[in-house]
Amino acid sequence: xxxxxxxxxxxxxxxxxxxxxIRGIGASPAQAFEQAALAxxxxxxxPACVRPGxxxxxxxxxxxxxxxxxxxxxxxxxxxxxRGMLFSRYRVTIDGGRxxxxxxxxxxxxxxHQPAVEPKGATxxxxxxxxxxxxxxxAQCIIDV
Amino acid sequence: xxxxxxxKLSDTAWQIEPRRDMRVPAVxxxxxxxxxxxxxxxxxxxxxxxxxxxxxxxxYAMPDAHWGYGFPIGGVAAFDAEQGGVVSAGGVxxxxxxxxxxxxxxxxxxxxxAVKTTLADALYYQIPVGVGSTGAIALDLHEMDAMLxxxxxxxxxxxxxxxxxxxxxxxxxxxxxxxxxxxxxxAKHRQRxxxxxxxxxxxxxxVQEVTAVHDEEAARAFGLAAGDMVISIHCGSRGLGHQIGTxxxxxxxxxxxxxxxxLPDRELAxxxxxxAVGQEYLGAMRAAINSALANRxxxxxxxxxxxxxxxxxAGLELLFDVSHNTCKLERHRVDGVERELYVHxxxxxxxxxxxxxxxxxxxxxxxxxxxxxxxMGTASxxxxxxxxxxSLSFASACHxxxxxMSRRQASKSWHGRQVVxxxxxxxxxxxxxSPRGVAEEAPGAYKDVDAVVEAAHRAGLARKVARLxxxxxxxx
Numbered sequence: 001x002x003x004x005x006x007x008x009x010x011x012x013x014x015x016x017x018x019x020x021x022i023r024g025i026g027a028s029p030a031q032a033f034e035q036a037a038l039a040x041x042x043x044x045x046x047p048a049c050v051r052p053g054x055x056x057x058x059x060x061x062x063x064x065x066x067x068x069x070x071x072x073x074x075x076x077x078x079x080x081x082x083r084g085m086l087f088s089r090y091r092v093t094i095d096g097g098r099x100x101x102x103x104x105x106x107x108x109x110x111x112x113h114q115p116a117v118e119p120k121g122a123t124x125x126x127x128x129x130x131x132x133x134x135x136x137x138x139a140q141c142i143i144d145v
Numbered sequence: 146x147x148x149x150x151x152x153k154l155s156d157t158a159w160q161i162e163p164r165r166d167m168r169v170p171a172v173x174x175x176x177x178x179x180x181x182x183x184x185x186x187x188x189x190x191x192x193x194x195x196x197x198x199x200x201x202x203x204x205y206a207m208p209d210a211h212w213g214y215g216f217p218i219g220g221v222a223a224f225d226a227e228q229g230g231v232v233s234a235g236g237v238x239x240x241x242x243x244x245x246x247x248x249x250x251x252x253x254x255x256x257x258x259a260v261k262t263t264l265a266d267a268l269y270y271q272i273p274v275g276v277g278s279t280g281a282i283a284l285d286l287h288e289m290d291a292m293l294x295x296x297x298x299x300x301x302x303x304x305x306x307x308x309x310x311x312x313x314x315x316x317x318x319x320x321x322x323x324x325x326x327x328x329x330x331x332a333k334h335r336q337r338x339x340x341x342x343x344x345x346x347x348x349x350x351x352v353q354e355v356t357a358v359h360d361e362e363a364a365r366a367f368g369l370a371a372g373d374m375v376i377s378i379h380c381g382s383r384g385l386g387h388q389i390g391t392x393x394x395x396x397x398x399x400x401x402x403x404x405x406x407x408l409p410d411r412e413l414a415x416x417x418x419x420x421a422v423g424q425e426y427l428g429a430m431r432a433a434i435n436s437a438l439a440n441r442x443x444x445x446x447x448x449x450x451x452x453x454x455x456x457x458x459a460g461l462e463l464l465f466d467v468s469h470n471t472c473k474l475e476r477h478r479v480d481g482v483e484r485e486l487y488v489h490x491x492x493x494x495x496x497x498x499x500x501x502x503x504x505x506x507x508x509x510x511x512x513x514x515x516x517x518x519x520x521m522g523t524a525s526x527x528x529x530x531x532x533x534x535x536s537l538s539f540a541s542a543c544h545x546x547x548x549x550m551s552r553r554q555a556s557k558s559w560h561g562r563q564v565v566x567x568x569x570x571x572x573x574x575x576x577x578x579s580p581r582g583v584a585e586e587a588p589g590a591y592k593d594v595d596a597v598v599e600a601a602h603r604a605g606l607a608r609k610v611a612r613l614x615x616x617x618x619x620x621x
Contacts (some may be wrong), residue, residue: 014552017184017212044276067395074391083383084277108277115276116581117552118386118621120343121240123214124394124411141180144214144239144387145345145552 008136011039014126021126022073023140029129030092032139033069037076037090038101039121043143045113046081050088052084053106063097065129069139072099073122080119084108117145146183147250157208157604158537160538161188166196166409171204174538174604179208179596180280182549183387186212187219193409194222198417199230201479201486204537207493208600209547213410214238215545218492221541223487226339226418231406232426233415233442234397237472239390242437243348243381244468245516246314246546247527250374250452253499254354257374257616260455260576264352264567265617267451269576272350272444273342274621276579282443289333292340293325293385296435297466300442306449310442313463315495318442320435322474324428328385329392331431335384336436341443345621347545347586349379350444350555353525353613363610365527366511367464375463375613377525378444381470381516382437390435393426408459425473427487434471437444441466447451465514469494470548477539488539491571496530496542496607515607518545521575521618522568522588528607542607546594555590556581566587568618577620586620 009031014021020043024036041047056079060071072092080086087105090133108115126144151159151173159180161171171191173180187210194204201223210219215235224230250257257264273280284292287350292299297311297318311318325333340611343350355373358364366381367373382389385481398418400423401408408414416423445463452459472489479486488495497504497513504513512530519525523546534540550558561580577583602609 015553017186017551018218018548020552067398071395077391078331078335078388079514081387084279084339109275110275110578113276114579114581116556116579116585117346118276121394123239124398124414125214127411139313142214 007140009035011035011042013042019142019145021140021142022139025136025138027136029065029137029139030094032137033092034074034090036139037073040073040119040143041078041087043084043119043145044115045086047088049113050138051106052087052089052104055102055104057101058100058101061098068097068125069100069123069129070122070141072101074100075104077121079103086113118145146180146187148177148180150188150474150605158601161192167192169195169200169203170445171195171206174207174600174606175208176600179473179600181587182592183210184212187217187598190217191217193221193413194220196409197231197415198406199224201225205541207542208597211547214557215410216491217333219547220267220491220542221301221489221493221538223486223488223539224418225484230418230421230487232418232472232487233413233489234390235414236414236491237430238470238491239387240390240470241386242468243470244437244466246378246441246445246466246516247279247464247516248376248448249460249464250370250376252374252456252458253372254374255376255609256456257352263616264455265574265576267455268309268350268448268617268619269450271447274578274619275345278342279338282336284340286333289336289577290325292439293328293432293435294323296320296438297442300439305443305446305503310463314438314466315468318438320431322428323431323435325432325443326470327425327428328389328432332385332388335388337385340440341447342383343380343444343619343621344383345582347520348621351377351615352617353377353615355611356519356614357612357613359429360529363511366507367610369526369611370528375464376448377516377518378441380440382433383440385436386433389429393429396422430472434468437468438466465516467494467516477535490541490545493541494544495540496534497540498530498532498535506603515542517543517594519594520546520586520588520591521615521620522571522573523591523594525613526594526609527611527613528598528601529610531605531608533605534607537604538606543597543601546597548590549592550590551587555587556584558588559584573615574617583620
């Protein structure tokens, strides 16, 4: 399992037969969502290779935190697809069922990023947003690639 | 999967007996070795599908079945609208109408070998591939809707191919009942510059050699002979299909709740066929099928351009184009009665047997060509639909090998450069923008496609016609 650590916040991938699982871990649901989005970027390329240039605003809403999480990831995937961008920095605030966030990154550079695969969508498979026994929040699901 | 959990119907058919909420049994077609190697999730997912309203006969899993989303990949299920049947976005998948198209070149290996490196480079240069790539055609909203209505017809009308191609495409190249109004502005925007692009992941374009012919008569009908070179294109509806899948999955979650359908897995989200959401999804999904047919038609045009320049003697007639992520309204005989059913095939190929009225005249005697994809270093296969598959699986067969290893495991097991070099030593040229992508798609990450095809053949789902081996592979 590959992982990156930044204080208590981190992301990791987990295996799925045909595709790939992403998991964000943070002190709050918002931080777990941010970390999961980094894990999404890492499905495509090393986030450290992506320069933080343009900032894109993203918003979505759902009263169910798990559906909100999938909406957030799908909104990021949509912006990646239509703008031809990759993102290396995410900021999320959640107020009730409303999410306001930003994704910061740059246009895909095939030579430098060597993008491995294109995410098609975030799925409800292995979907979970929950607080673990150690007080940390996790947000996870399988990404169809 | 533990075979003790299954009832053995034959050496290649295993049944999950109805339990708990299952309305019908589930049947897995595979030999014992493939069953033992199969993920337990296939059992769980096939049983879940068998619990959906209006399902007819059984939920089926093909020999390449593996863990999917809601439905197993390699899953087939038919629903009757008159019995409260449902349509499921998860039962089709995100990559709507992903499929394989095969072109006949009329060339032999020596002709291709003479220009192989130049050919690989030219195909890689001309065909947009990989993350962030865009096609040369930018569609405005008017043209987008025309494409979503017309499919491959739209492409041919604009000079990307000829009328002769259309007869060799499922549905004659245009899926009826497409409803562009049911496709969101976001989905259309996502597709704006993606027509004529291959995508990434397991999508590819390969130049292949026919290395074995198993059925001379069917091969003749398909225009194949040992030593012939063919081209296979594997891709789908691109961003438009992905966005439709994303949006309708969520809408169907609410629709299932409204209809009182209990979902054991949210990914099984579905709507009654006779509901507003169900009908809108069918219209949008059919538009996505047309997007995939147009996409593969434009890529065909790009391939022909490369061959015209480097190998002008190549014929490049279309053998066939068949999708493996669809839901189609078809007529099937159930207990002696012909019924209209909505057949979901997710990672499964339609495989009409001989004399089916929807087949082109050229294939009436042999049955429909069933195109089974490999992965770079592994073989692909061409099979023919059988009469038996009608009663076995609503005329369906497998679509590929299926993964035996996750992407993470694969990228830790191989380096992309190493895979490219090893395949080059075997005479197979790979062109890809991503070494990691190549590692994740390494041939060893997939099950043995020959074993999967053998099981499909022995089960009677389709019969073997020809085996293909790659010579050049353009990989996303």
